[in-house]
Amino acid sequence: MSLPEGKKMNKQRSKAYQVRIDKALATPRLQQALHQFGDAYLIAREKAFAGLDFEALRQEIGAMKDDVRLNHEKYLQQFIANAQAAGATVYQAATAEDANRYIADLAKQQGVKLSVKSKSMASEETHLNKALEAAGITPLETDLGEWILQLSGQRPSHMVMPAIHMFKEEVAELFSRETGRTEVADIPHLVEVARQQLRQGYLDADMGISGANIAIAETGGIALVTNEGNARLTTTLPKTHVALVGIDKLVPTLEDAAKVIRVLPKNATGQALTSYVTWIRGAIPGGDGEKDLHIVLLDNGRSRLAEDEKCCDTSRCIRCGACANVCPVYQSVGGHVFGHIYIGAVGIILTAFFHGLDNAAELVKACIGCRSCVAVCPANIDLEGIILSLRETIADKEGLGVGKSLVFRKVMRNRKLFHSLLRAASKLQKPVTRGQRSIRHLPHFFSSLTEWRTLPAIADRPLRDIWPGQNLQAPQKKVALFGGCANDFLYPELGSDLVEVMNHLNVVVDYPQKQNCCGVPALYSGDKETAVELAKQNIDALLEGNPDAVLTTCPTCTMALQRDFVEHFKDDSPWRAKAEKLASITVDAAGYIVNQLGAADQFADLPLAQKVTYHDSCHLKRGAGVWREPRQLIETSGHQLVEMDHADRCCGFGGSYSLTSHPDIARKILEDKLQDIEKSGADCVAMDCPGCMMQMRGGLEKQESRVRVTHTIELLAAGLRAK
């Protein structure tokens, strides 16, 4: 991975990226199209998987692809030997240039003038069309979406639906230019135009170029999963067939191929199966003799990806594109912004390895970390975790920036300094807070931050200074609260409420004073060193009193304690044991009440019943796997629970994402969330994350909405107080 020298270039790159974000955000029609697609996709996908155990299917695919990765040479040689035995010519291309040169040379040798292509992301990856044109060969894209893009000189904005960003009027204009007639913007008509225009191409072309969705070691054959029928024509009519195949498409057997095919279309578009699955093995009859089949096996960074300790799981990817379909960032800015050639979450990782880290650097930061991609990945890849590790790699190479470096390394690691600065800030903010709990307007340079949401003021006194004394006679449990920065310094009353709720259950709560920030802001910015130092401080602080459980009110902190700390020390045995111990007793407050204490009914029928809708915080639902528990508490305590649409879609907070790195995208994602909240008709939106509270309360206050924002624990405490 190479990066250009100098911070100046990085700054230019960031600036150019921001321009593209601004442009995309100013195209509401694109956002609307992607949102509609996202909604329709989820419904179709659920229907397609009805009666199947998605979790089991993806475990199976993950394990199968891991076997291929670990025994890659064996399967590759098996594939090559079987393909050659069936009369195919196999070429192993180390790089994109290598693949392009082979195909262009072959075309020149055979005197090819026109080459028809069916859709191949690998050929987009290598920029094959440019190489063919340079060699005097005309490449003709025959997939409808790809042809539209070829006519307009664009690149795909989605892996499965390449022209998803375009509208029928634009297509009609392109087609009119091509046919010399006026083609109306009617979709069936435009599809018919494509059929007529491209038909002669198949008959005239001397070479057909396809990709492959699967390469089967057992047979030396490939499988193509398509809908339009152009791949069948492309691989049938021209004398020569070239298949450009990424080496990560290998599977051992026909059964494994069948398993991929069972999942791929369902997860890609919600189709039970595509119109066509085409199995091609070797040089088959064609014309007067047999066809000339060339299989170009493309590496171009795939081996390096497979060998990368942190990113290797990405080799499992079957290229369904689902990670984009559900991504709130993709839905806000589209694949031309949130992607290079490959788009969406997996696209970020593939870009780093296939097109260089520099091309991935901005994309890596544009991920908001909501894990919606992880939830739908059919190959069980922890995309968010891998993107985080890439962020670390980039920060190591490019540096964190002076500001972050100072805050993380000099301030946060020194807890006393960090906390005294926060206390000082609570005094210094007075001119902007005017004594209120929310900041409605920030002055000058920072004013854009409060254009679309208020920000919480730093509390006069943090939770650690107002920790309530508790007089329980014989508490059934003794727990510690890990507050996290937001609960401690922004929302101390949430901590007092937790104490009230726990005391009601005869549980005593301690607040270990030496606890510090969970380290996520540093980790998510790529500063692992600071995150590790903070983890050590927290492990010692929290285990000191030997609590029965460590409770959290912030799911991002929960993930840090449960997952990240263990990951940090996996090769450091004394710390590892302590981290594992902490992880095993860490639990979010709602989960603790419902699952561990079995005490939901202790809150039955509290007063102050209202209409409540629930927002699933990303890291609570898709990190800790908790979503039923808070709903159970809300309903048991007498409230009417009304579900909003997209309850588990990110609110756009993402920590520094909404504050410094991508406030514009965060604002757009928040707008979607606020619409869903208002539409639900609820008086109150409950959640279990102070970050989400900051984002949604900020947005609703700015809109002067009547809907209130509350933590589930605050809702329970208010009920108890009114009893």
Place this chain on the structure above:
Amino acid sequence: MESMTQFRVAAEAAGAVLVECQHLVEAVTFIAERAAGDLLLPGSVSCHRVRLAEQLRGAGLNMLPVTRDQAAEAAAGVTSACFAIADTGTLVLESTAEDVRLATTLPTRHFVLLDRRKIVADGLAAVEPLRRMHQQNPRNYIAYITGPSRTADIERVLTIGVHGPKELYILLLDDWSEDLLEM
């Protein structure tokens, strides 16, 4: 669900038209009514066995030689299917011979004759016959066909019939062929 019912539901959901035939003559009549032009009838053991070409000709249909030049002029292709897959409504066609590929890709309509007994449960159950097809024909081109050709590439609007057949008719027969590998 019984596999025939499951196959019907899935195939219809994918846009195929299923036609129940008691006797072959009903299938021939149906093809004659719907072909709307010349036919392509690629070589096939099962079609040959019942002299399908003669019967189609008897119903007034004209068959073109299945060559590259002529195939593009035909209105419909008529083929058998090796077997079908119930859960996705898929037809499996051994398409190694070029005439089968021409007849099933270029014309607007595709008529497929399928024996009701030749339906396997799902894609995994299809692997066993698929593997035997590979053994029988070491160089091969095997097509899974589910409904007509489709695209959603313009504004995600599902549109039928882009490059391949716009209409897919599945003619269900008894006593047509029992061999999962026979076309």
